[in-house]
Amino acid sequence: MCREPFDPFEYVGKSFKCSSTNSQAKISTAAAAVANATWRGPRFSNGKSIYQRYEIGSYLNTIAPTNCTGNVCTSGGQGSVDFAYKALLKKDAASAITNATHRDFDTIYRAVKQVFASNLQTNEVDLRDFRDAGGKMITYHGLADQSISPGGTLHYYKEVSDFIGNITSFYKYYRVPSLEHCWGGNGGQPEGLFAQLRYWVED
Numbered sequence: 001m002c003r004e005p006f007d008p009f010e011y012v013g014k015s016f017k018c019s020s021t022n023s024q025a026k027i028s029t030a031a032a033a034v035a036n037a038t039w040r041g042p043r044f045s046n047g048k049s050i051y052q053r054y055e056i057g058s059y060l061n062t063i064a065p066t067n068c069t070g071n072v073c074t075s076g077g078q079g080s081v082d083f084a085y086k087a088l089l090k091k092d093a094a095s096a097i098t099n100a101t102h103r104d105f106d107t108i109y110r111a112v113k114q115v116f117a118s119n120l121q122t123n124e125v126d127l128r129d130f131r132d133a134g135g136k137m138i139t140y141h142g143l144a145d146q147s148i149s150p151g152g153t154l155h156y157y158k159e160v161s162d163f164i165g166n167i168t169s170f171y172k173y174y175r176v177p178s179l180e181h182c183w184g185g186n187g188g189q190p191e192g193l194f195a196q197l198r199y200w201v202e203d
């Protein structure tokens with residue numbers, strides 16, 4: 001993928017207009033670190049990658065929702081580490097995560113995976129029965145997806161290809177610049193997908 005390198009730390013101290021508070025604010029080192037970590041992707045405490053990174057241009061307010069009052073910032077919502085800790089690791093809404101280490105993050109991640117992998121993880125690579133039954137699949141993923149990082153879809157395509165071999169006869173994958181999660185963004189919307197799939201299968 002071709003793009004300019006971008007270092008958020010070069011923008012620390014720069015003023016900008018915050019639309020939600022309608023006031024001038026300055027980019028903090030913490031904000032740059034959040035952006036940098038988002039573009040790097042989650043890591044275990046031993047440095048190994050957990051999952052693909054988000055692309056630059058994806059909305060950070062969905063990926064890392066943060067409220068700041070003065071110098072104190074909190075994150076929250078159902079995508080947050082705080083929520084995962086309370087709901088899935090401790091199973092106690094009154095519990096509070098304090099002074100968490102990166103190693104604690106590993107443990108919270110594993111708890112979330114145990115809950116969701118069996119019903120949400122779609123990483124089956126053996127699509128030969130689907131192929132042999134005449135199935136065809138067109139997938140696309142917006143590169144500004146602020147919810148599910150698009151690298152996962154490319155990774156899956158490659159894994160299927162590694163397992164089966166040449167998959168171009170039944171599985172196509174497209175990356176859509178600037179498209180957000182399924183719709184929205186500046187990149188335009190893939191259209192007529194079902195008709196295209198039908199032409200591919202029938203003609």
Ligand SMILES: *[C@@H]1O[C@H](CO)[C@@H](O)[C@H](O)[C@H]1NC(C)=O
Binds near residue numbers: 033036039040
């Ligand atoms: C920023 O991300 C890069 C990897 O993309 C990483 O090597 C570097 O340590 C990060 N910097 C900070 C200060 O987090």
Ligand SMILES: *[C@@H]1O[C@H](CO)[C@@H](O)[C@H](O)[C@H]1NC(C)=O
Binds near residue numbers: 065067075076077
């Ligand atoms: C930020 O505060 C607003 C208003 O209280 C709330 O609706 C929202 O969920 C909070 N977001 C986070 C990330 O805590």
Ligand SMILES: *[C@@H]1O[C@H](CO)[C@@H](O)[C@H](O)[C@H]1NC(C)=O
Binds near residue numbers: 098099
């Ligand atoms: C978290 O760490 C700070 C700084 O070391 C310490 O002052 C505080 O008591 C700790 N809080 C808890 C709940 O352990």
Ligand SMILES: *[C@@H]1O[C@H](CO)[C@@H](O)[C@H](O)[C@H]1NC(C)=O
Binds near residue numbers: 166169
């Ligand atoms: C994959 O198969 C298609 C036909 O289904 C063929 O056109 C293409 O050249 C093949 N690619 C490779 C790398 O073998």
